[in-house]
Amino acid sequence: MIRLKTITKDNIDAVLNLRVFDEQKKFVSTTAESLAEAYVYKDTAFPFAVYEDDEIVGFIMMGYYEAKEYYTLWKLLIDKNHQNKGYGRKALELGIQFLKEKYNVKAIYTGVSPGNDVAKRLYTSMGFVETGVFENNMEELVYDNNNETTG
Numbered sequence: 001m002i003r004l005k006t007i008t009k010d011n012i013d014a015v016l017n018l019r020v021f022d023e024q025k026k027f028v029s030t031t032a033e034s035l036a037e038a039y040v041y042k043d044t045a046f047p048f049a050v051y052e053d054d055e056i057v058g059f060i061m062m063g064y065y066e067a068k069e070y071y072t073l074w075k076l077l078i079d080k081n082h083q084n085k086g087y088g089r090k091a092l093e094l095g096i097q098f099l100k101e102k103y104n105v106k107a108i109y110t111g112v113s114p115g116n117d118v119a120k121r122l123y124t125s126m127g128f129v130e131t132g133v134f135e136n137n138m139e140e141l142v143y144d145n146n147n148e149t150t151g
Helices: 012-016 033-041 085-105 117-123
Strands: 002-006 046-050 055-065 070-078 106-113 126-136 138-144
Touching: 002 085, 012 033, 012 055, 033 046, 033 055, 033 117, 046 070, 046 085, 055 085, 070 085, 085 117, 106 117, 106 126, 117 126, 117 138
Parallel strands: 070 106
Antiparallel strands: 002 046, 046 055, 055 070, 106 138, 126 138
């Protein structure tokens, strides 16, 4: 069973040990960098460990982007030993569900680096669509709350 859990002193070491393949490093921050950002933006960042039963398989962070006044999928990382098993899709579903239930979110934005085709395919298969905005070397996508592909 896939679930999201709060990051605590009991699981932080396992979260910090999550790794991606070398060719993916240009697309995603390390969990240490992400948790540093979560600390600085503690009122608007929502980081979670992604668990499969009792094992940490990934990391996801949702957030509220105050400058643009919208909610975001900020980070998503599945450990290289656990990729291609559907964990990213399920983590994203749970992250969307968290924002819908806790904040009654109408839209969720994210950015994809050029060349990160795997992430873009995942996001678009979940209902994210291109907004036409390209900034900070990222293509912006938005998930419309009216889309029910995530059940």
